[in-house]
Amino acid sequence: MKTVTRKPFSKEILHIEDIESFCSTLIFKLRNDIAKNLQRRGGIVGISGGIDSSVVLALSAKALGSNNVLGIMLPEQDSSNDSKILAEKLAAKFGVNTLVEDITKALDGFNCYKRRDEAISRVIPNFNPKEDKAKIEIKQDITSNLPPAFSITVIKQDDEVISKLLPVKEYLQIVASTNFKQRSRMAMLYYHAERVHYAVIGTPNKHEVEQGFFVKYGDGGADVMPIAQLYKTQVYQLAKHLGVPQEIIDRTPTTDTYTAEQTQEDFFYQMPFKSMDLIWYGWENNYSPQEVGKIMGKSTQEIENIYKNFERKRKTTDYLRMKPIF
Amino acid sequence: MLKETEIKSKIRGYIIKATFDDIKKITDKTLIFEEGVLDSMGLLFLIEFLKEEFNVTTNDDELVVKNFESINNIFEFIKSKLK
Numbered sequence: 001m002k003t004v005t006r007k008p009f010s011k012e013i014l015h016i017e018d019i020e021s022f023c024s025t026l027i028f029k030l031r032n033d034i035a036k037n038l039q040r041r042g043g044i045v046g047i048s049g050g051i052d053s054s055v056v057l058a059l060s061a062k063a064l065g066s067n068n069v070l071g072i073m074l075p076e077q078d079s080s081n082d083s084k085i086l087a088e089k090l091a092a093k094f095g096v097n098t099l100v101e102d103i104t105k106a107l108d109g110f111n112c113y114k115r116r117d118e119a120i121s122r123v124i125p126n127f128n129p130k131e132d133k134a135k136i137e138i139k140q141d142i143t144s145n146l147p148p149a150f151s152i153t154v155i156k157q158d159d160e161v162i163s164k165l166l167p168v169k170e171y172l173q174i175v176a177s178t179n180f181k182q183r184s185r186m187a188m189l190y191y192h193a194e195r196v197h198y199a200v201i202g203t204p205n206k207h208e209v210e211q212g213f214f215v216k217y218g219d220g221g222a223d224v225m226p227i228a229q230l231y232k233t234q235v236y237q238l239a240k241h242l243g244v245p246q247e248i249i250d251r252t253p254t255t256d257t258y259t260a261e262q263t264q265e266d267f268f269y270q271m272p273f274k275s276m277d278l279i280w281y282g283w284e285n286n287y288s289p290q291e292v293g294k295i296m297g298k299s300t301q302e303i304e305n306i307y308k309n310f311e312r313k314r315k316t317t318d319y320l321r322m323k324p325i326f
Numbered sequence: 327m328l329k330e331t332e333i334k335s336k337i338r339g340y341i342i343k344a345t346f347d348d349i350k351k352i353t354d355k356t357l358i359f360e361e362g363v364l365d366s367m368g369l370l371f372l373i374e375f376l377k378e379e380f381n382v383t384t385n386d387d388e389l390v391v392k393n394f395e396s397i398n399n400i401f402e403f404i405k406s407k408l409k
Contacts, residue, residue, distance in 0.1 A: 145391045146359060147366030149373070165386050167377070168370035308360075316365045 009287045009295050014231050014277055019241045023059070026226055026238075030063040030201075033224045040199040040223070042068035044192050046185055047098070048256060049086030051248060052227060053203040055235050058094055058242040059226055060201050066095035072192060074185040076104045077113070078259050082251070089245050099192070103184045110184070116177035119170040124154050124162055131157045133260035136166070136174065142270035145305050147312055155260050178257050182218025190221075199223040205235050207276065211310070212317020220320060231277040270309075283307045333380070333404060337397050340375050344368065354397040369394065376400075382407045 007013060016022045034040050043060045047053045060069045071091045073084055084100070091098040107113065117129040127134065133155045138148040150171050153163040166174070186200075193200045202222025204214050209228045214220040227235055232253075239249050252263055253273075271279075275296060282292035282303070289303035296303070328336075334354055342349050345363055358364050364372060372394070376382040382404050384393075393403040 139386055140389055144389075146389060146394055147364075147369045149366070149370060149389050151386060163386070165373075165384065165389070166370075168367070168374045171370060312359075312362075312365060315362070316367070 006285075009278075009282055009291045011278060011295060014233055014281055016234055016237055019237060023062075023238065023241060026059055027063045030059055030224065030226045033226075034064060034199050034201075038199045038223050040193075040197060042070070042196065042198040043201040043224075044070050044072060044189050044196075044198045045201050046074055046189050046203065046219075047071040047087040047090060048073070049083040049090065049248060049251070050203075050253060050256070051232075051235055051239055051244070051251070052205050052208075053087075054090050054244045054248045055239050055242065056201055056203045056226055057090060057096060058239075058244055061094040061096050062242070067097075068198075069094075069096045070192060070196070070198065071096045071098040072189060073098060073100045074103055074188060075100070076102065076107055076181060079256055080254070083256055086245070086248050086251070090248060093243065093245055101188050103181070103188060106184045106188075107180055110180045112177050112180040116174050119173035119177070120152055120154065123152055123164050123166060123170050126162075127154050128157075133258075135258040135260035136171075138270055139163075140270070142306055142309050145308060147316070148270065153260065179215045179218055181257060182215035183221075186218050186221040193223075201226065202228070204228055206231055207273075207280065209321070210280075211313045212320045214320065216320045231281065232273040233277045271306075279303065279306050280310060283310050328380075330401060334397050334401050336379060337400050340372070340379070341397075344371060344375075352397070354401075357396055359391075359394065372400075376404065380404050380408070 034043055043064055045053060045057045045060055047057055057069065057071055071087065073087045075084055088098065113129070117127070120129070120134055121127045135153050136150050137153055139151050140146065140148055150166045151163050152166050152170070152174070153161060155161055189200045192198070200222045202219065202225040204219060204225055205227050206229055208214050208219075209225070227238075230238070236249065254261065254263055279292060279296060281287075283306075289300045289307060292298075293300045293303040338349075338352055338354075341347070341352055341358065341363065345368070347363060352358070352363065356363065359369070373384045376384065388403070392399060394400055
């Protein structure tokens, strides 16, 4: 009988030992996907100054040559100014040409901001969109054995913070409105891709894809997703190896979607990336909650609840990953 | 004031209507989230139903398993809010 052995669970289990050869494999695959499978002559990458799009741009430049990659910045009125500065620095580092397409007017045309602000005002009547900042967040602990519910937080100009649980109708309207942002970006990326016969290279990582932290036909709309199999800590490891500027590596990942500062942890993941990566790996590879809990300094019950949370997130977001049914 | 059986029947009726589930599958003790009868959007719609049907508003700090785990628990939650 064949005995299958596997590594005991540890905090180093996701570390890529031979990063050089790992990168070469990703680069070779991306080149092959673009040239042979998709039959395109280059790649378009939407760059935000975030870690994921930076690693994808670096991989694309190495796979296709800098001249065959176009980085597109897609700011809108709520985007942080840092995003553009960092994205420019990144493109310069890898010798990639860039374009800026401000999508604010397109979003205005869709009434994106108006529809979002109407919904926020129904929950917080004294919300003033011209002066106040707003964001959506999950306040429950990830170990709670109940699905998450979202709250709206408004930060008034005088720093007063008002937070309320979002009723379902308003929650859905806010999300549907802000999703215009990702979908408008996707439309613009495909405009440029078709204009020069390139492929759109998507930037979601493994958590975004598998936990459904993306917009269907928005940032989920791309021809190839080279880092969709990678955990966030592995994306950071790649970033260091590929020479992504340190300011980008040091920046806290944000959604850059709402007017108030909002980390991805606040909005969706409910726990730090390092822990989430490891526990997700444990869950995906059937490590017992006891074994994982021991290493992570959590009780077996806490890990069991986190496993349930992961399972629920994947199931709830199946719809996002589904192709049209016919 | 509605009777316990009426409240539970209204909740059960809502869950069945919302999920297209078999009426026999859902008892007052069924763990509706643990067993996947309702998901996270289901929780949000359930909160809305409690507001519309019983005028019960749920606050952030009341979003705990104890209040929503089963029809029995939801009934206890409503009862405590209507006191």
